[in-house]
Amino acid sequence: MESLNEKVVWITGASSGIGEAAAMAFSNHGAKVILSSRRADQLKQVASRCKGDSYVLPLDLSDNSNFSDIVKEAIEAFGQVDVLLNNGGISQRSEAAETPIEVDRKVMEVNYFGNISLTKALLPHFQERQQGRIVVISSLSGKFGFFLRSAYAASKFALVGFYESLRLEEEKNNIRVHLVYPGFIKTNISKNAIDANGNTHGEMDNNQNKGISAQECATRLIRGIQKDKKDIFIGGKEMMSLKIQRFFPNLFHSIIKKQSAT
Template identity: 50%
Template sequence: MSFTDKVIWITGASSGIGKHLAIECSNLNAKLILSSRNIEALKAVKTLCKNPLNVKLITLDLEDYTTFKTKVTEAISCFGSIDILVNNGGISQRSLAQETSIDVDKRIMDVNYLGSVALTKTLLPLFIEQQSGHFVVTTSIVGKIGTPLRSSYAASKHALHGFFDSLRAEIHTNNIAVTLVCPGFVNTNISLNALTGNGKAQNKMDNATKNGLAPERFAQLMAKAIYKKKQEVYIAGFKEKLGIYTKRFFPKLLSKMIRKLSVT
């Protein structure tokens, strides 16, 4: 497996899944464009890559759609083209729906859903022109199953599935692939940075997240799914995967199981 001569643009690349995917793709000889709001963290990721000379950095705020046309032009100029866009940037949530400000709902949708959709739409003309391309989206198991304390987060991830499933059907004749990657619990800082009902960070590591899949291993499995152009892949523990199939075949049973999950 190799990404030799492939240009991969990864958002949310300064930490967590994005950081480790960047390192893994660099090990597989990809040319990388890494984006997030934190340029210093991106510089640190670049030094961990196999060939830093083949890594370019572009600051990007997923809430600021007005910059995307300029950012896409800048990204294309890095290596002359783009083969794969990994829509990985996002934020999580830990709060009851009734205690979550609508401003928090809006921010989560702006970053997780509209940011990825807007960037995809801005890059899409290039993929259509070159009659090739690959959109990869980091969603979540919660994009298939809504669970307590994650109502807005689950909604944003469900929305990504709806949009990108539709887009896949529209652009298949243009030789453009769409891969939806659904992580379960991964040992990253996602729960530390998750928004509470008033919009402040939780600043606490969830036990399930702490005991989740190692991000290095997750990145290996995600890179494999990208290479194979899988339509949808679940990279998660047994219980999380079981939940998806239980919902598909025994939805009432899953509802009862979900109600027993802690909401504190």
């Protein structure tokens, strides 16, 4: 198992939920953490609770115009970046038929284009050092579509296609890509999800409410990285759906269509 002591881990979406828990967990392993998302005040609070060194670096994934400067600042913070945890994102709660294309674009902009833009901006640093890990939070929704999540699922599938390709291309440069598929994790993701009008959904889904904690998710995420797993699956019994989908697709469809959308 690779030690994370003194490694520099850059986490997007570090102001809450999985990203916040990951910041604490990496910090407890002795890593130096760089914390990014839009809300600087929230990030400072997370930083104050981290055990070791931390650096707050606000960014908006829907605006990549300053990413080269942001990457420069991230590298200068501790002299290098060893791990990029691409975690920041938003979900959606609206039927495709009622969702204007602007909302689809917004979800893609944050979850996909923002995510890959940051990776592309940091990649030369990893290539130069001939090392680095890129950890990407997809979702069960990156494996199958579900009610009210057409744009969200599309963005999470898109990440899988991009990063599976990047994984192959960058192996020669000793750069590792880990794709993470969380199931139901108890965070504010459903409250922060956007509806057909682009407003926040504001409700805690039953599924998320019954999910595993963000802390447990972070612990399992780190274990997966240390074991060098290419694909990391984290959740409760909902993860069984992947096996059913793979081996019994018709049964899968008949089960999934009866599930509550929230």
